[in-house]
Amino acid sequence: MRLLRFSRNDSGTLTYPLLAPFQRIRGIFRRHFYLWVHPEYYLDSLWQPVVDVLIWGFVSYYLEKTGTQFSGLMSFFLGAVVLWAVLRRGQHEITFSLMEEAWSRNLQNILTTPVTMLEYFLASLLFGLIKLFVELAIMGSLVALLFHFNILTLGLSFLPFALSLLLTGWALGLFVNAAIIYFGRGLVALSWIIVFVLQPFSCVFYPLSALPAWAQPLAKSFPATWVFEGMRAVLKGEGFQVDFLTWSLSLNGIYLVTGFFFFSRVMRLALDKGLISRLEF
Amino acid sequence: MKSINQSEGQSEPLVVARGLTKLFGQQKAVDTIDFDIWPGEVVGFLGPNGAGKTTTIRMLLNLLNPSSGSLILFGMTFERSRKHILQKMNVSSGSVTLPGKLTVTQILKVFGDLYSLSNLQGRINDLLEKFDLTSLRDRPLYSLSSGQQVRVSMTKAFLNHPRLLLLDEPTASLDPDVADRVRSNLMDAVKSEKITVFLTSHNMKEVETVCSRVFFLNHGQIQAEGTPHELARRVKRLKLILRTSHPVKSLPTLGKFGNPTISFHHHDIEAEIDKEQVGPFLTELVKDGARLESVSIHEPSLEDFFVQTARLERQRKT
Numbered sequence: 001m002r003l004l005r006f007s008r009n010d011s012g013t014l015t016y017p018l019l020a021p022f023q024r025i026r027g028i029f030r031r032h033f034y035l036w037v038h039p040e041y042y043l044d045s046l047w048q049p050v051v052d053v054l055i056w057g058f059v060s061y062y063l064e065k066t067g068t069q070f071s072g073l074m075s076f077f078l079g080a081v082v083l084w085a086v087l088r089r090g091q092h093e094i095t096f097s098l099m100e101e102a103w104s105r106n107l108q109n110i111l112t113t114p115v116t117m118l119e120y121f122l123a124s125l126l127f128g129l130i131k132l133f134v135e136l137a138i139m140g141s142l143v144a145l146l147f148h149f150n151i152l153t154l155g156l157s158f159l160p161f162a163l164s165l166l167l168t169g170w171a172l173g174l175f176v177n178a179a180i181i182y183f184g185r186g187l188v189a190l191s192w193i194i195v196f197v198l199q200p201f202s203c204v205f206y207p208l209s210a211l212p213a214w215a216q217p218l219a220k221s222f223p224a225t226w227v228f229e230g231m232r233a234v235l236k237g238e239g240f241q242v243d244f245l246t247w248s249l250s251l252n253g254i255y256l257v258t259g260f261f262f263f264s265r266v267m268r269l270a271l272d273k274g275l276i277s278r279l280e281f
Numbered sequence: 282m283k284s285i286n287q288s289e290g291q292s293e294p295l296v297v298a299r300g301l302t303k304l305f306g307q308q309k310a311v312d313t314i315d316f317d318i319w320p321g322e323v324v325g326f327l328g329p330n331g332a333g334k335t336t337t338i339r340m341l342l343n344l345l346n347p348s349s350g351s352l353i354l355f356g357m358t359f360e361r362s363r364k365h366i367l368q369k370m371n372v373s374s375g376s377v378t379l380p381g382k383l384t385v386t387q388i389l390k391v392f393g394d395l396y397s398l399s400n401l402q403g404r405i406n407d408l409l410e411k412f413d414l415t416s417l418r419d420r421p422l423y424s425l426s427s428g429q430q431v432r433v434s435m436t437k438a439f440l441n442h443p444r445l446l447l448l449d450e451p452t453a454s455l456d457p458d459v460a461d462r463v464r465s466n467l468m469d470a471v472k473s474e475k476i477t478v479f480l481t482s483h484n485m486k487e488v489e490t491v492c493s494r495v496f497f498l499n500h501g502q503i504q505a506e507g508t509p510h511e512l513a514r515r516v517k518r519l520k521l522i523l524r525t526s527h528p529v530k531s532l533p534t535l536g537k538f539g540n541p542t543i544s545f546h547h548h549d550i551e552a553e554i555d556k557e558q559v560g561p562f563l564t565e566l567v568k569d570g571a572r573l574e575s576v577s578i579h580e581p582s583l584e585d586f587f588v589q590t591a592r593l594e595r596q597r598k599t
Contacts, residue, residue, distance in 0.1 A: 020397035027394025034387045035380070105378040109437075112342045112372050113395035114364040271346045274305065277339065280377070 024115045028123030032097060036131070045131055048088070049139050052081045056205070057147045075235050078149045080204045080228060082139050086162045087224055088195050089135060090169020093128030094121060095176045095191040102185075102279040111276060117267065125170065132166075154231060157240045161227045164245065167252040168223045172198070174259030178266040181275055203228050223251040293356065294319050295445050295477055296341065300350035303336050303501075310336040312501035313350065318445070323471065323478040325492035325509075327485070327583070329591060333501040334481035335376075338449045341479065342372055355444070368396065371443040373434045375453035381423035385414055385433050388422060389440060396441035408436045411473075412466050428459035435467055439474065446471070448480040452487060460484075464491065485584035489513075495583070499594060509583045516581035516589050521559060523550040526572040538562045548574075 016023075035041055060074040097120075101107040110120070136151070143149040152158065176194055180187045201215060202224035211219055219225045230244035270276050294317040303311040311333040318324050326334045339345040340352060343359045343366070352358070354366045379388050386405065393401040409415045412432045422430060431451065438446055451467070452460035468491055471478055482488050488495055489509045497505040497512065505512055518541070529545045538561060541554035554562055559578070567573065 016397070016399065023394050023397045027391050030387070030394060031380070031383075031391045034383050034391070038382055104380045104382075105376075106380050108342075108344060108374070108377045109372075109379060109392075110395070111344060112367060112370075113392065114367045114397070115395050116364070268346075271344070272348075274336075274339070274345050276344055 020114075021116075021119055024113075024119050025123040025126070027113075028097075028110075028115065028120055029127050032124065032127040035100070036127075045089075045092075046135065046138060049081075049085045049135050050142065052085065053078065053139050053142045053146075056081045057143060057149075061147060072235055074147060075149055075153060076232060077205060078143045078147060079151065079154060079231055079235060082136065082143070082151050083158075083161055083165055083227065083231060084199070084204050084224075085135055085139060086132060087165040087169040087172075089128060089132045090125075090166040091172040091176065091195055092169075092191070093124050093131070094170055094173025095180075097121075097124035097127075098177050099180070099188060099191055105280045107276060107280055117263075154234055157230070157234050160245050161231055164227050164248040164252055165224060167249070167256060168227075171252060171255035171259040174256075174263045178259075178263045181270050181279065182266045184275075184278060198222065198224070201225070207232060221251065223248040223255065226251070295355060296479070297353040298350065301337070301340065301347055301352060302349045303333070303340060303345065304348040309501050311340070311347075314498075314501070314503050316496060316503065316506075318477060318479055320444075320477050321475065323480065323491055323493050325488040325495040326479070326481040326498055327483065327488050327495050327587065328498035329483060329587075332498040334483075334498055335449055336501075337498070338372075338374075338447055338479070338481055341447060342370070343367065368441065369444045370447065371396075371438040371441055372447040372449065373431075373438040373451050374449035375431070375451055376449065378430070379422055379434060379437065382421055384419050384421050385409070385425075385436075386418045388433065389437060392437050393440050398441060404440060408439055411439075411470055412436045426459075428455055428463055431455060431463050432466060435463070435470070439470055439476075442474060443476060446476050446478045448478060448482075450482055450484075451480070452484065453482075460487070467491075485582065485587055489583045497586070497590060499590065504590060505586075512586045513581045513583050516585045517555050518553045518585075518589070519556055519559070519581050520579040521550075521552040521554055521562075522575075522577040522579070523552070523563075523566070523571075523573055524548050524575045525550065526574050529571065538565075 036045075056077040057074070060077040063073055098107070101110055140151045143151060154161065172194060176190050179190060201211070201219045202222050203211065203219055204224070208216060208219055208225060208229055226244040226248035230241050230248070233239065233241045233244070296316070296318040298314060298316050301311055301314045302309065314333075314337070316324075326337060328334055336345065340347050341354070343363060355369055357366050359366060380391075383391070389405045389408070390401065393405065398404055406415075409418055412435060414429070414432055414436060417425060417429060417433075422433060425433065431454075435451070438448075448467075452463055455463060464487060470476075478491075480488070480492065492509060495507065495509050495512055496503050505515070507515075525548050528547045529550055538558040539555040541552045541558065541562070543550065543552045543554075545551070550566075552562070563573070563576065
């Protein structure tokens with residue numbers, strides 16, 4: 001089959017046409033990996049989950065000790081911390097991979113190779129998944145060791161919850177990238193703060209009913225809200241609520257499609273207005 | 282000014298630009314330029330800062346969409362065949378860096394994968410040797426000198442055996458001696474790999490040394506085109522350096538010699554004078570009693586052409 005044979009293109013370079021996209025993805029994966037093995041990078045991606053586990057673990061431990069009527073508080077908080085890390089990692093991976101290229105003034109080098117944005121993000125997501133597994137392993141070990149909480153308490157429902165939050169993170173990352181490319185480096189702080197801005201309205205640590213009336217419609221429009229409501233239902237023994245997951249995934253679908261469209265449009269504008277080179281200075 | 286050049290014996294240009302224009306708001310960074318680049322050429326885009334050189338190169342790299350006009354590379358357009366075009370090209374820029382924390386080998390492996398190369402390690406080893414980087418292969422980029430970093434950038438640019446190599450002010454940040462060495466490495470590699478080069482620079486010496494054809498760009502327009510020698514010959518004035526046996530006390534009336542620019546001190550006279558006035562001026566000097574010990578005529582260079590063009594532009598504006 002022609003596509004599996006060596007193909008000498010006009011440049012005299014031997015390539016496997018069918019494998020070329022995968023090799024390009026490997027190139028971006030390599031780029032991330034070579035950077036991540038430096039301590040300042042892997043420690044940077046681990047400190048926040050560890051701090052979150054410690055803070056919320058000790059808060060819930062204190063509350064349980066001081067006689068709160070709700071005995072499952074620790075599992076609520078720690079389960080939420082672990083799942084929130086999934087969303088945060090998803091968003092960070094999409095955003096910081098592109099920003100890292102801009103900060104190291106390597107973005108134009110990348111964009112002048114045959115790699116497509118889709119391949120670029122696929123590689124970033126793949127690498128992000130590996131980092132996520134590492135993070136979850138560390139968080140899971142910490143919560144088990146310090147607070148005797150098993151993150152697998154959620155059972156198999158952990159997987160669809162985590163997947164939905166990952167999709168939310170990716171959609172968020174696309175919007176953030178588009179905003180930074182369009183408005184410039186002045187918005188780079190958005191990469192870090194967006195998850196904190198959305199967290200209060202995502203009902204991570206409290207139920208939807210705890211929010212004031214005006215905030216509830218807003219919270220309902222976030223996919224993460226339905227995941228955490230579903231998580232609490234499972235932990236309370238109410239079983240897996242398919243409706244919650246369906247709402248979450250449907251909203252994710254809308255945000256992802258919108259995010260892709262928005263990002264593609266901004267990239268087109270970036271090529272028209274020369275915004276890419278502006279990002280590097 | 283339209284400029285299209287056809288090399289004899291070449292069937293198809295690698296790059297065809299027609300009416301290429303780039304607007305940023307109301308400002309025309311590139312204004313309706315036409316040019317072709319033929320296989321085997323080393324083409325220079327020369328001009329002052331803000332002339333439109335980097336804007337042009339960014340359009341050639343699909344980092345910028347033209348506002349109007351057409352750009353065809355290897356018979357294809359970016360809209361339809363972006364990956365295929367970029368597979369045949371590469372770039373090295375003085376203003377764009379490579380990831381500093383990665384080692385030389387890691388950088389080349391990343392980009393080798395991005396160009397889907399198969400015998401990657403072999404290609405990397407060959408290029409490291411060609412650019413004298415073998416001993417530096419495991420050093421992180423940030424630990425290298427600027428000249429070494431530029432050589433790494435050029436090594437990256439040769440990875441995929443590009444048919445067209447774009448160089449955007451490649452030696453802009455380097456000391457003259459280092460720049461010379463880098464240029465020498467580069468041109469050896471260009472010759473051995475038979476690559477077509479498109480180079481932007483405001484370093485006249487560099488362009489004169491390496492380019493077979495030069496476009497002079499100013500205010501987004503191509504104002505002149507030719508070989509470096511042809512452009513230099515367009516300079517009307519040349520520099521004359523004279524030494525007399527006796528101190529010079531006065532000079533003949535200069536008006537009839539086209540008002541040359543002259544300075545003199547003791548035995549030395551320096552003049553910038555129209556080429557056709559050299560003979561009459563020397564004759565008049567001798568008639569006036571000057572005894573010339575030496576006469577040195579400096580042929581105009583590309584830099585003189587650049588200065589003359591810029592001067593005329595300023596005069597036109599005022």
